[in-house]
Amino acid sequence: MAEARSQSRQVLSASLPWRLAALPAIAAIAAGAALSWPADGAQAALGAARPLLVLACVLAAAGALAGFLIGRGILRQAGSGRADPGQGGRGDQGGRGEPVGRTGPPVGPASDTAGPPTEASPGNGEDLNDSVLEIMQALGQIASTKDLGIRVRVTDNVTGAIAEALNLLTEETGRVLRKVSEVAQEVARISGSVRGQSDLATRAAAREQREVALAARELATAAGALLTVAGRARQADAVAGRAVQTTAAAVRIVGGTVEGITRSRQLIHETEKRIKRLGERSQEIGEVVGIIQGIAERTGILALNASMHAAAAGEAGRNFAVVADEVKRLSESARDSTARIGRLVHAIQTETNETVLAMNQAITRVVEISRLADEAGEQMRLTQQETEALADDVRQIAATSDEQAGVSTGLQERARVIEEASAETARQLTAQNIETRRLVECARLLVDEVSVFRTPPRT
Numbered sequence: 001m002a003e004a005r006s007q008s009r010q011v012l013s014a015s016l017p018w019r020l021a022a023l024p025a026i027a028a029i030a031a032g033a034a035l036s037w038p039a040d041g042a043q044a045a046l047g048a049a050r051p052l053l054v055l056a057c058v059l060a061a062a063g064a065l066a067g068f069l070i071g072r073g074i075l076r077q078a079g080s081g082r083a084d085p086g087q088g089g090r091g092d093q094g095g096r097g098e099p100v101g102r103t104g105p106p107v108g109p110a111s112d113t114a115g116p117p118t119e120a121s122p123g124n125g126e127d128l129n130d131s132v133l134e135i136m137q138a139l140g141q142i143a144s145t146k147d148l149g150i151r152v153r154v155t156d157n158v159t160g161a162i163a164e165a166l167n168l169l170t171e172e173t174g175r176v177l178r179k180v181s182e183v184a185q186e187v188a189r190i191s192g193s194v195r196g197q198s199d200l201a202t203r204a205a206a207r208e209q210r211e212v213a214l215a216a217r218e219l220a221t222a223a224g225a226l227l228t229v230a231g232r233a234r235q236a237d238a239v240a241g242r243a244v245q246t247t248a249a250a251v252r253i254v255g256g257t258v259e260g261i262t263r264s265r266q267l268i269h270e271t272e273k274r275i276k277r278l279g280e281r282s283q284e285i286g287e288v289v290g291i292i293q294g295i296a297e298r299t300g301i302l303a304l305n306a307s308m309h310a311a312a313a314g315e316a317g318r319n320f321a322v323v324a325d326e327v328k329r330l331s332e333s334a335r336d337s338t339a340r341i342g343r344l345v346h347a348i349q350t351e352t353n354e355t356v357l358a359m360n361q362a363i364t365r366v367v368e369i370s371r372l373a374d375e376a377g378e379q380m381r382l383t384q385q386e387t388e389a390l391a392d393d394v395r396q397i398a399a400t401s402d403e404q405a406g407v408s409t410g411l412q413e414r415a416r417v418i419e420e421a422s423a424e425t426a427r428q429l430t431a432q433n434i435e436t437r438r439l440v441e442c443a444r445l446l447v448d449e450v451s452v453f454r455t456p457p458r459t
Contacts, residue, residue: 303328
């Protein structure tokens with residue numbers, strides 16, 4: 001019996017450490033998986049592993065309690081086979097003897113009723129020891145093979161309830177492990193899908209970031225172009241303003257020119273009238289010269305007649321002949337002078353007529369120039385109006401360009417904000433992708449950890 005008790009103690013000592021070590025190991029695996037997963041995956045895994053942890057704790061505690069109770073029963077039954085000192089060692093010969101002392105009620109189905117201590121025969125002790133060894137061997141096989149389908153034989157002795165409880169625990173643990181495996185596989189599947197979607201979202205975010213950056217650059221180019229257009233519009237506005245001023249000055253000059261031409265035309269008309277009157281006066285002078293020339297001719301004829309009468313009178317008419325000669329010379333001189341005057345008057349009349357003709361032509365040209373000047377003035381006024389309208393349009397374009405430049409600057413700032421937000425989104429998606437990869441890896445590790453257990457088939 002001492003040998004059996006020593007063997008039982010060795011079995012209990014050898015099997016107890018792995019049962020006690022199973023609890024922190026399982027807890028460490030579940031805690032490590034929960035810490036390495038993201039929040040949602042950790043909560044799902046922890047929710048699925050919590051019954052496993054509880055059952056593992058119960059299993060370890062039940063194993064320890066079973067070992068303690070079985071060892072205690074073995075020791076008590078082994079001690080009950082000893083002989084009382086007063087009976088001369090009858091216990092060593094296999095006889096019945098009274099126990100040394102009461103250690104408490106027996107462990108078994110009837111443990112809730114008090115009664116006198118029972119005596120244990122060596123056969124009952126061996127059966128109990130075999131049951132304990134069978135339980136220890138089953139637990140060792142479960143620990144070494146990770147096969148939760150192993151069942152402990154349920155006996156009628158004190159170990160029967162423990163074996164039944166252990167079978168129930170392994171069955172429940174197998175069920176929980178199947179559930180954990182299913183959840184882990186589902187998490188792995190969903191994580192793979194999320195990973196694929198995260199990769200697609202990351203690539204889409206990268207494309208969007210490139211498009212936003214390109215749009216920002218194009219918008220910056222457009223903003224620069226609008227600023228250039230606004231500057232050119234302001235310059236055009238200044239040029240249009242100067243053009244309006246120049247056109248107004250040209251209109252004033254044309255108006256002054258038209259007025260000057262009108263006055264010149266009036267002066268030319270007045271000069272024409274005077275030249276015509278001068279021609280009329282020269283014509284009158286010609287008529288007077290003709291009269292004087294006629295008088296000179298008649299005077300010459302009279303002087304010739306007087307000379308003839310004086311020559312006929314002889315000595316008495318000599319003085320009269322002298323006077324007649326003098327009159328004749330005066331008449332000839334008057335005739336020559338009137339002829340010269342006639343030629344001069346004729347030349348004056350000719351030049352006057354030519355001057356009048358030239359003045360008429362000049363008046364015609366002046367009238368034409370005046371008409372053209374009037375048309376030029378009208379065109380300049382129209383040009384002034386068009387230039388003023390153009391200047392207004394240019395000012396509106398300049399104002400609109402400035403406004404569009406301001407809007408473009410605002411859009412450029414918003415594009416910069418969108419670009420930064422897109423970059424931040426890309427960074428967040430990259431981080432999420434990394435976390436998703438970690439989740440996939442953790443799910444794979446959990447599946448690998450759970451897959452080492454062989455669970456009993458579904459019932």
